[in-house]
Amino acid sequence: MTDDPDGRDEGSREGDKRDDEVRGARRIPGPRAAADDFDLDRFAPPPKAADDFDPDRFTPPPKAVPVTQEHDAGPPASKLPHRVLKALLGAWALTACSAAETDAVEAHLTECAPCADEALRLRDAVGLLHTDRSLDLDPMLRSRVLENCLSRRPAKIPVPEWASPYDAETARLDALLRDIGDSEWHAPVRLKWFEGERGVNRKTTVAGVIGHLMTVDGLVSTALGLDDPLAESVPDAPRRGSGLPMAPTHRTETYWSAARRPPTRTVREPWRDQSHTLIRTVSFAGRGVSDLSVSYGDFALPLQDALLDRAFECWVHAGDIAEAVDYPYEPPSAAHLHRMIDLAARLLPAALAERRRAGLAGPARHLVTAGSPGRSLHLEVEGSGGGNWYIALDSPAALGSPDHTVAQVALDGVEFCQLVAGHVPPVEAAAGQRGDRDAIRDVLFAAASLSRL
Known part of the structure; x- marks a missing residue:
């Protein structure tokens, strides 16, 4: 055996070579010990000496933050x-x-x-x-959308033109009622009208107003042969022809007094169904139905004027409701407002004659003949829906003429309608007056007398 210069023999070198081959070979690991078997302190790095301090890897301890009542305001x-x-x-x-x-x-x-x-x-x-304008939808939006749709695709059975104001005003009121809450149906509403020489009022609720509209609309339903809502809601009320009160005020008082409990929002559906039924009925009935007479107890109106009257009252009472629940509400369209004003102007001579018979207006001053129609008052209505009307002063059968005008009154369109509704005192209504003062007073008071509950 030859000695190694380092003192190791050849056998030792061969043994080391075999050990290197074994160390380089892939080994199968033994079974893994449980976590509890490890001595974690054994694997911790040895502590560094003071000379081995590495400032780049040093993390200072967090600073103490004083405890306050306020939350941290966040990073600077x-x-x-x-x-x-x-x-x-x-x-x-x-x-x-x-x-x-x-x-x-x-x-x-x-x-x-x-x-x-x-x-x-x-x-x-x-x-x-942050606008000052109301964020509520325009009440006329539904009418404009329907008008636009129908202009592109006409309805097979269109609503008669003379019934469109009633259709529009009931739809606008229904939109208002849809937006109010349950508690607002019991909001107090004060209905106003004019009797004799003074204004009167009656306190009810939003639901009570809708019941009032439903029972008076029942006059039109009865004329068309439909069910009378008063007879349905008040079973003990006498039927027509056997003493059933036909005047609007009597019908409303009967409905209110017969109710065991104050009306609630449940009145909306029967009122809404009734208005839809009236529109469908007159749409399918044809042209002749427009002249059908509708009795109001002490007077009667053709059906087309009766529906216009119902549209007017629907708008007026919708305004009463809107004021009670603080809801924005606009007047009718100019075309519909013009027709409402025209109806009131046509009823004025008869209302003036009625007040004259009751001793509340001055006597007629001229005999109305074929050659002399009598005196006239020029009613000038300005603004939306306005126009010019000549009111016969001496006979309800006469036609007003610009050739015999003795006085002139100028009013805004909405203000004139408020006068006719009994919401504005006659002495405060006219913005402009000229001519015979007695004639002007008689006509303004006659306009207010057209109002009723």
């Missing part, structure tokens, strides 16, 4: 990254940021032009949200 304004500040612009425009966030955003806006432009646009958009 200067430390917020750009993406966070940009995300806060919307909240900043709505003034929804905290004080620290507001300072951070405003400091950033002085340095970043793109964010400053975006903040300006957001502030302008927020300004649009």
